[in-house]
Amino acid sequence: MSESALIVVDVQNDFCPGGALAVAGGDEVVPGINALMEDFDTVVLTQDWHPAGHGSFASTHGADPFTFIEMPYGPQVLWPDHCVQGSVGAAFHEGLRTEGDLIIRKGCNPAIDSYSAFFENDRTTPTGLDGYLRTRGVGNLTIAGLATDFCVNYSAVDAAKLGFNVTVRTDLCRAIDMDGSLAAALAGMKAAGVTLV
Numbered sequence: 001m002s003e004s005a006l007i008v009v010d011v012q013n014d015f016c017p018g019g020a021l022a023v024a025g026g027d028e029v030v031p032g033i034n035a036l037m038e039d040f041d042t043v044v045l046t047q048d049w050h051p052a053g054h055g056s057f058a059s060t061h062g063a064d065p066f067t068f069i070e071m072p073y074g075p076q077v078l079w080p081d082h083c084v085q086g087s088v089g090a091a092f093h094e095g096l097r098t099e100g101d102l103i104i105r106k107g108c109n110p111a112i113d114s115y116s117a118f119f120e121n122d123r124t125t126p127t128g129l130d131g132y133l134r135t136r137g138v139g140n141l142t143i144a145g146l147a148t149d150f151c152v153n154y155s156a157v158d159a160a161k162l163g164f165n166v167t168v169r170t171d172l173c174r175a176i177d178m179d180g181s182l183a184a185a186l187a188g189m190k191a192a193g194v195t196l197v
Helices: 026-039 129-135 148-161 181-191
Strands: 003-009 042-048 068-071 074-077 102-106 138-146 165-174
Touching: 003 026, 003 148, 026 138, 026 165, 042 129, 042 148, 102 129, 129 138, 138 148, 148 165, 148 181
Parallel strands: 003 042, 003 138, 042 102, 138 165
Antiparallel strands: 068 074
8 A cells, every 4th residue: 555645634724814713824834735735646624513512512511712621532622612614714715726536524423523534522423534535545645734733643653553644744734732732732742653744
């Protein structure tokens, strides 16, 4: 399995400046990702796609954003409402090329958040991306997008655990960096065998 694929993670309006969960410089990755698409036969885009009242939303619990609660699958950050299905915030950044081969929508289950392109946060419910890539003969993945320390990190580590050769283009990612989450994510990706370039 030697085919290569590009995974473009969550380059959506709510994660770009002005969005509900804006990542500093989130829109800066768009031109580089668009150019990188030329180098890959297979391009997959992921899209955070939450129903209103999602269990990861602080408003659902009457809590402050960026606090934690315990969910059946473990601790969960409570986020500002973001990427609600069908909203402008959930749409891809207008400058992003979207003519990829597949769009994976994640976070659709109101009871489970989903950072990774491969699994929901219970770590067991698959998105179907693994099977899709294997049937396409893909063994090498390059990942770019938002945010480095959450959805990119979880996607890269899961991909490495599933046996893919994984490279993260850190220049084409941006981080939230909450209480040292970026440094921890970079260390964790390296430990999982992910190549950071």
